[in-house]
Amino acid sequence: MSKSFKRFDAIAAVKSPGNGSLSPGDKSFDILHIFGENALHLTELKARLPKQIWKELKKTITENAPLNPDVADAVAVVMKNWATERGATHYTHWFQPLTGHTAEKHDSFITPNQGGGAVAEFSGKELIQGEPDASSFPSGGLRPTFEARGYTAWDPTSPAFIMENENGATLCIPTAFVSWKGEALDHKTPLLRSAEALNKAGLRALKYFDVDATRVVSTVGAEQEYFLIDKEFFYRRPDLVMAGRSLFGAVPPKGQELDDHYFGSIQDRVLSYMLDVEKELYRLGVPVKTRHNEVAPGQYEIAPIFETSNVAADHQQLMMIVLRKVARKYDLVCIMHEKPFAGLNGSGKHTNWSVSTSDGMNLMEPGNDPHSNMLFLFFCTAVISAVHKHQDLLRAVIASAGNDHRLGANEAPPAIISIFLGDQLDDIYAQIKSGDLKSSKKGGLLGLGTPVLPALPKHAGDRNRTSPFAFTGNKFEFRAVGSAQSVSLPVTVLNTIMSEAIDHMCDLLDEQLKSADFETALKTVLTQVTNAHYPILFNGDGYSDEWQEEAAKRGLLNLKTTMDALPYLKSDDNAALFEKYSVLSKAELESRFEIFVDQYFKGINIEGETTASMVQTMIIPSVIRYLNELAATLDRGDKLGFAIAGTKRVADHLASELDALIEANGALIAQNAELGGDTEHEKAEHMRTNVIPAMNKVREIADRLERYVADDYWPMPTYKDMLFIK
Template sequence: MNHDQDVLTAARNWRLDPRELHAPSKVIEEVFASDVLTLDALRQRLSRPVFKSLQATLERGAVLDPSIADTVALAMKTWAMEKGATHYTHWFQPLTGATAEKHDSFVSPTDEGGAIATFSGKELIQAEPDASSFPSGGLRATFEARGYTAWDPSSPAFIMRHANGATLCIPTAFASWTGEALDLKTPLLRSIEALNQAVTPALKLFGTKANRVGSTLGAEQEYFLIAEEYYYRRPDLAMSGRTLFGAKPPRGQELEDHYFGAIPDRVLSFMTDAEHQMYALGIPVKTRHNEVAPGQFEIAPIFEQSNIAADHQQLVMQVLRNTARKYGLVALLHEKPFAGVNGSGKHCNWSMSTDAGDNLLEPGDTPHENIQFLFFCAAVIKAVDEHQDLLRVSVASASNDHRLGANEAPPAIISIFLGSELTDILDRVESGEGGRGTEAGVLGLGTSVLPPLPRHAGDRNRTSPFAFTGNKFEFRAAGSSQSISMPITVLNTIVADAVQQLTAELQAKLDGGQSLEDAVGDIIKATYTKHKRIVFNGDGYSEAWHIEAEQERGLLNLRTTLDAIPHLSSAKNVALFEKFGVLSEREVKAREEIMYDIYFKTVNIEGETTEYIAQTMLLPATINYLRDLSSVQVGRAAQALTQEVTALTDELYDALQDLRAQNAATGGEEIHEKAHHMRDHVLPAMQAVRAAADRLERVVSDAHWPLPSYRQLLFMK
């Protein structure tokens, strides 16, 4: 079979419909947020009292006044229909990690046999989707179907377009009939409020005025693009999102020529189209570039409020997937779609800001004198050290296990990179020396033609899972396919806890007569001394660091998802979530159960897909090849090749028999036992099958091998 010819024909015949072209110069000015019901759009459509009431909810967290719901619903419906929408949906984020939606028409029949478009305040505020088929972790039995979606006014409604129309999407929370959160949005909103309640009192002690404080986030998204023809010839990609087979190609990322290289025209056209749609949805995408691996790319937005950033991240993934198909491509968001090349992450750039727009992690020109900045930095250090287990759990998944700890991703050990300047400042505070250490200076480039460049006082560290990068912390361990809601929820909550504790200490010292500067200095010194074990500015990939982290510093190294999951419901973490009202004990344990369940199902699908491909595609192909070889009666080469292929085929067969046995076994009755069976037995059996198959791929005729190769997948666009 000639896979090359198929994709070459598709690539040669690919053309973009001129009707799909956009004028790039008009994107920002005319398109941005054009499909979003912004505050300005609402202001124009609502009376002043109604708008003020809604604004109080959005900006100050006031309780939503239900009496204004009908008025807001009418304005929302009118706006949506002007945009071409015929249906509306409560758009929510169940515990699958994806999004969900049920569409209802605006059309209502009249007594006269006609129809009118209606949308009431009741329909806006609440809907009742079937909750029985969504993961609940035991919060609901299968026969208990009732669940509710509740309008989240803090996240604006938007229009999602398709080829034949448009739908009004209303961001909502999702809860059970008994009131427990069945989604990722509700805990996120609770954690934002927890952060606000903790940080606002701290700012008052520093004399900083702020009505509200929230977290901000910019989430970078890495992904692969492959030819659509190849995707459908790879059952492993279609079923599991990653290649379960594939020999290393002669060329991968060794030449380092793809990173930041010129973007291919077809890919650039796809990117421009996707960005145009994201601009219309109000997503502030800023950066696009080639990533490290061939066929890998990245898109990144700028900062926005974290709850909106979480919504936008889900939309980014949806737009990337949908748009790629228009260009004969498929976007792969799996953390490790190809073995042996760079995996994909989702770097979460997190900070805190006031309602006035002040970034609380902005060090300014003199960070050594900025005691408010250093106070909040100390709180983050304390939070990460005390809750490294929670941060690790927040990014745990079967797919991310293939990436974390490899030489292209942060290790599973959580640590903080502060950089030389900030580390030096904190070291001086600890020693009592004070003053400013590392200077930024100017970088001369050795020729008068090039201008001198201002140099940062500290370098960057791509091996760190949690790095300070100038005015924010970058949590680099999140996986490319996951929702960012859980990592943000954890970050907000643990920092709220640390800030609250340090604020109480600060208040006590001030009440005892200490000056603000002395009190803050003492707190920073004590906090840094106690928690600086979590600070590491070196090579996170090195084996020496793993030994030092575990044996000398006592840091956790939770290598796999199943090592991390039990920490979620520890007494410490349940108490933390309940203290701030982010998650109840039942909600925590439900999420733990769901994580086990998703892990089991993910690996189970991969195991059965591996068995299917090996049994029905690879073994028959190699046997056919051996039959053709047997027709060659003479020559040492034919005889030697026959012997090699025969030995490898037998090895594949034997490994496959073990995998079939492991797939048939359950490992136990409980989901925890089944998950551990997947990790400890099915994954090793899959790897043995793959190892034999990948060696066969290197010797079996290309015309006989049924799967498109890595060479074709990664390099043919």
């Protein structure tokens, strides 16, 4: 009999990939010439604005001085002229709602005039404030749905930029987004508030060390990991389209066990894509620095140079937008889910965070002799104190359904928050703890056994890939942040808890200075704080069973899932912290809890229903078709007298597995139909307790069937297709 069903041809699907925009005559570009050409940076504003206007604007940007309406009008004219020179016909207030993505509403510069024509106009009022409809954005109960008014407010500390399309361009103005009552409906507003809190606390501390600074800022460089697969494969996988991750997929014979993809030679199609991405980011003023193959096949990374945290957060969102946008030009899809493929490394967004003065002095720079660098030790000890006291908060703000799959797997850190300092600083803090600080371990040189190779400078400590919060030379790397997540909230938390820790140490120092000189008082405070928070320091293997037991003895939390972690977000202590530093009100904090719980519930619900649908409409029919062919073979073989015992065993096995799959899928459908309660929290708990185990059971059977069903019957691209065919 002939077979009417035919699986798509994986090779044919990718035989003619898109070539993107880098033609043979466009193989290189002048980075210095194009860098920032589509971003309105301060140098451009300074050149175009009258001197007095520029001075007032600079005070607003660098000193948080109130914005003069006349200054806004002048900036608006400059901004409009600059944008229209680059082909922009519209502008938008670009903001970060609590969806974790960005949002925009476009308005035209064109205004009709009395003569029947039109002029391009843009006023200071339009620059400063916009009014998008806020009714359909997440609010977490801050306002009822029928209250639709929301405001966007220009953030002058982040440069405006041009987003181009083949048919035009749009001026994007970074803004905050608030309700009619002034409550933060976004991630930008709390980030700016936390930056001001850190500035005040940091300046207070610097006075003890006679450091003359006008402002203290946090700086961020976020490494973005992502996967690329051919768009043909992506669109033939409803799970990738709907849920962002593969809900089915048998582990292929080869994965990442040979370690051959990590830092390997970049395939031509992918490298062309990366070059195109970098070109677009350079034009937007995003200082991307590195690119490379990551550990898993099909996984890659891009990372920028450090910037002030507010600008870095905006640029990180732009990076994700450009990565996705450019991929389509090469017939690829960029996937940023934390765990798109089971059994392989997930993707993180390692958020490198530090604190510096506005003139570039890095307060996390240990220098050659860290034991004698009291300024560094003060700020480093504040970090240790902050992370230990608020380990629950740091875990809560990186909690998501996607990150639950990643944490504790392969290179991702465990769900226990701890700090890795490295051998040199670990030794120094052991000395501080004992009250006898005398020396620093030296790095020295590393000989390589042959004179032809240079002696390499050897660091005084190694790195630790299992640590969620690691010191890496002159910064801390928050490795637990998920790849799909906005960095704004984690950085907001880091800024806020650091502000509290600095103020606490300043209070202790003030008390000690009543009876001791500065050096003695400072050493006493460092010892006192270090002893109180020493349990958060851990240099060992975060994956080991011994660490799980040791962490519990130290009183460290092990919050393995999102639903374990999220309740800590709105604890009384954390609510008091945010209110003390005017970063989030109690209502604003509780709204985030409600939104994150709702997102968890809806995300798992989408996964559950997608799983059931794919089984019902794709996998079961495919197995039945193959069984039908086996049955026909058995019937003809029996009539012809063939030895068909082996074929009978295959058919029996498939029939048994098919029955198990149908039963498991029925159980999943029943769980999907249940909500688990009336509140979002009850629904989310139902997803964790009932739906996820039911999904896992269905997948387990389906993945076994994939190994038995004939390849030309299996209804979707497999892991070996998606990960290895480029």
